[in-house]
Amino acid sequence: MIAELVSSALGLALYLNTLSADFCYDDSRxxxxxxDLLPETPWTHIFYNDFWGTLLTHSGSHKSYRPLCTLSFRLNHAIGGLNPWSYHLVNILLHATVTGLFTSFSKILLGDGYWTxxxxxxxASHPIHTEAVAGIVGRADVGASLFFLLSLLCYIKHCSTRGYSARTWGWFLGTGLCAGCSMLWKEQGVTVLAVSAVYDVFVFHRLKMKQILPTLYKVSDCWHWSIGLLSTLLAWSFFTI
Known part of the structure; x- marks a missing residue:
């Protein structure tokens, strides 16, 4: 727990200077x-428009469907108007939370020690995150990462309690719900389904390539892989309508 707290604190401290920053680049649009951020606009419009507020069916739409991220902007607007301080604060807090979750995931792979x-x-400190955290529109990436990691951690719990108990199905349901939320923050969140499958095969079961196909044909695993495939197909259909 210490590693998670220290890493999160570092992620928070490194970006505190962005609280005094203004809107920039794509933030304006x-x-x-x-x-869609205005109170007089029905909040349900968020689910029919793209990330920039254009109707998805419009020929000029960017087709980027990120309603949960837009909803977070709307809540920011309702609380603080167009004061950029509150928007940057949410981004920083999200980054700190994602850092803690990533450290927890690292502990599963590397153990509770120095490398974790x-x-x-x-x-927390890698410069690749700068644009996503410092730029307010980067919240789509940070929010998707939050639910990506939550989905993956739920799936890891599901693997460790696999069976037919309510607890097992609860973790599996959590995996699907968080994966869905990740996709609704940013489209790339769908990749958590593939990452979960890779974890299942190569980390949890420690299978080699030649062992994968025989395992997939096991009757006891059919329900698991079928649900995963169905979820992927539904997600793909939803985002390509």
């Missing part, structure tokens, strides 16, 4: 001129 601690610190 996604926030300042986005009609280093992984958390490196994740």
């Amino acid at each position: 996604a926030i300042k001129t986005n009609q 601690f280093m992984a958390g610190l490196m994740f």
Whole structure:
């Protein structure tokens, strides 16, 4: 738990200077001129428009469907208007939370020791995150990462309690719900389904390539893989309508 707290604190501290920053680049279109953030606009419009507030069926739509991220912007707008301080604060808190979750995931792979601690610190401070955290529209990436990791951690719990108990199905349901939320923050969240499958095969079961196909044909595993495949197909159909 110490590694998670220290890593999260570092992630928080490194971006505190962005609290004094203004809106920049795409922030203006996604926030300042986005009609979906205004109180007079029905909040349900978020689910019919793209990330920039254009109707999805419009020929000029970007087709980027991220309603949960837009909803978070709307809540920011309802609380603090167009004061960029509150938007940056949410981004920083999300980054700190994601850092803690990543450190927890690292602990599963690397154990509770030096390398997990280093992984958390490196994740918190890596410059690749700068644009996503400092730029307000980058919240789509940070929010998707939050639910991506929650989905993956739920699936890991599901693997460790696999069977037919309510607890097992609860973790599996949590996996699906968090995966869905990740996709609704940003489209790339769908990849958590593939990452979960890779974890199941190569980490949990420790299978080699030549062992994979025979395992998939086992009757006891059919329900598991069928549900995973169905979820993937439904998600793909939803985002390509």
